[in-house]
Amino acid sequence: EAGVAQSPRYKIIEKRQSVAFWCNPISGHATLYWYQQILGQGPKLLIQFQNNGVVDDSQLPKDRFSAERLKGVDSTLKIQPAKLEDSAVYLCASSRWTLEQFFGPGTRLTVL
């Protein structure tokens, strides 16, 4: 069984630029999560999808962050415009109807 795929693995941009991350969850996993992990911190949930509907986006900074999950499979997370404090690793995870979440390798974003 293939794991959660994410791309790109690394991205460097300047502040005020836009950036997008892509996630392909494990086949058959209905729930998809995006987390932000700032250096020295634990991952923080940004948004949770159930199929293609949003379950929880209470911690997503909606003035600059957006996310979608087309057809209940792949998902993209976008930041527009980026700020210095957005520098972090962005992790995508997926799960079935269980607690265990499977994480992708993450995208390391550096905002200069």
Added chain:
Amino acid sequence: DQQVKQNSPSLSVQEGRISILNCDYTNSMFDYFLWYKKYPAEGPTFLISISSIKDKNEDGRFTVFLNKSAKHLSLHIVPSQPGDSAVYFCATAVYSGGGADGLTFGKGTHLIIQP
């Protein structure tokens, strides 16, 4: 306000001895508690979990203990092996019937196993 606290940023243990990682939480609504292990440049991987109705769960060398009255859980690794060197995250979840909500993570503890 941190709902999940791991107060030891790092822990060094000799190979073959017991490693004990600790975690405290503040929210009594949490149903499940999980431990994730993370190697550099990889995503976290699930290690072991425990329901709030239990006080112990064991899986091979890994045992998690839950003390609900103290809002404290711990992960015991016996015996510790070099491959156990990683960052360990404590995480909590509320199970809403149709699936788990997003996890709330602590800051992690970097476990170093000394040869």
